[in-house]
Amino acid sequence: MTQAMTQPATAEQDLAIEVKGMHKWYGDFHVLKDINLNVKRRERIIICGPSGCGKSTLIRCLNRLEVHQRGEIWIDGIELNDDLKHIEKIRRDIGMVFQQFNLFPHLTVMENCCLAPIWVLKKPRREAEETAMHYLERVKIPDQADKYPGQLSGGQQQRVAIARSLCMNPNIMLFDEPTSALDPEMIKEVLDVMVDLANEGMTMLCVTHEMGFAKTVADRVIFMDSGEIIEENDPESFFSNPQSDRTKLFLSQIL
């Protein structure tokens, strides 16, 4: 294992994520079929596709919330496998934002942001709180630090969730339909934060139906259907000149 760690399969050091021939089944159901995906550092990728196509499962495999059964996943030169130490390192390296926010309702906004830095990164509380305040300012809700998640709107909660992930200082951020559970007027405030993040050079993988967002920030758009990557392209070509029929059908339905 150490052999593999010292000689990462990612020959090019600027690869943040490398997925090679990955398959996943839920029982007999083949959710992900032969996924191959390279993500460079600072690259922003949008994953879209009809519901049930496996796009959420794909990014959930990247931090082991789901376990893949075949193929390889390498994150920043570490292979994601059964090794608990690898999983731990990779989870520290990857931040994740969920559709349902998943803030801890029994903790204040500040405590939500400090929990992992204190118990995982072993930071002093004061330092953790300073970092948390910094990111709460960046998502523009420093004044809500002492409130509980239940006292905030959906958009505010999602921004706290983003700040909470950033407090771990991740190299990669995964977004799993971050705006799907929000009221229309709150979508923009969350997208604004994500655009800021993208402009600062964060490596991002985002599952979303916000095609406007895809056009503004994405370096690459990936279209998935029935567990396969059907098409990937830069946003301009993807939207103006889709290659496959399935992509054309999908785009005609959502645009």
Next chain:
Amino acid sequence: MGALFFFALFDLHMATVEHPQKTAWWNNAHNRALLFQVLLAIGVSLFFAFIANNTIHNLQQRGISTGFAFLKQKAGFGIIQHLIPYTENDTYGRTFIVGLLNTILVSALGIICATILGFIIGVARLSSNWLVSKLAGIYIETFRNLPLLLQIFFWYFAVLQALPSPRNSLHIGEKFFLNIRGVYLPSPIFQQGFGWVAGAFILAILATIILKRWAGKRQEETGEQFPVFWTATGLILLLPMVAYFATGRPLSWEYPVLKGFNFQGGITIIPELAALLIALSVYTASLIAEIVRSGILSVSHGQTEAAAALGLRPGKILRLVIIPQAMRVIIPQMTSQYLNLVKNSSLATAIGYPDLVSVFAGTTLNQTGQAIEVIAMTMAVYLTISLTISFFMNWYNARSQLRER
């Protein structure tokens, strides 16, 4: 009551819509509500006046004097288990105290055992280990679905009464004995110098508290985590041990010895207590296990995922994220299980464990005939215990509630 309220509303509606100018006073919703209150108050007063009058009349006719003077009279019967000194020459008042202490003893021990056992079984029920979770499931379904009285009989008659006679006792190294008369344990005899050992124990506990504070503070400042649990365990075991040997081992044991037909000396746990305690704990634990399971399941899986995605390990996820949220579901239901356990302890009567109901509301009541006083005192005791438990649980519950809005 609902029907009355409906009519009141209905009349209000009629009054405002069809006769807006002149409302008869009995059609005014406010007046009508008041009228019913007064009628109800008169009815209730009459009912209780009738009962009181009837009771006084009957007592006079039978020549029973009321009052609590009987509590000072000699009881004249023995009680097989008493936590305070008691003989047949003591008063009825003392039988009350003896019974009360026995009830509190079995309830307190039962609550502790049921809670510990219930938490273990509840978590085991959720285990990913197939065998463990199935075993826990069988335990829950068996003990939850059998009547408690039957279970008490089972432990008392089928298990404990099937044990050998004192002469053929089961024993561990001639020091612990188990037979049909109960469990016999060595009792400690504290000699001079044992104060040092006790002192060392208290010192270790104080040191643990200080250590926990220090570790918490150090974590706040530097982020370093300190293994408080293991250090504290070491301290609490080691310090008294050192004191024990340094002061020349000032503790000896009095072992139970078979004399004639029975054991003398040591501590005796009578089979009635053992059977009642086992039955209450095992039965209540099966209910608590389900409460614990539902509490943990009530925390959405998203919470575990979010914590895992932040890099927290499973143990910390359970401790920092899941349990604190599960507790607010668990506690209110736990209260009613504790209350049930205390109230169910009165089934002691069935196997002759001398609890409050068996001794005071049983023998004492029969001998004195002071039914009203005895029953009232017994009810007051259960009410006091139950309300005290409720009060503490509500206070704890209020502390652990989520804040929203």
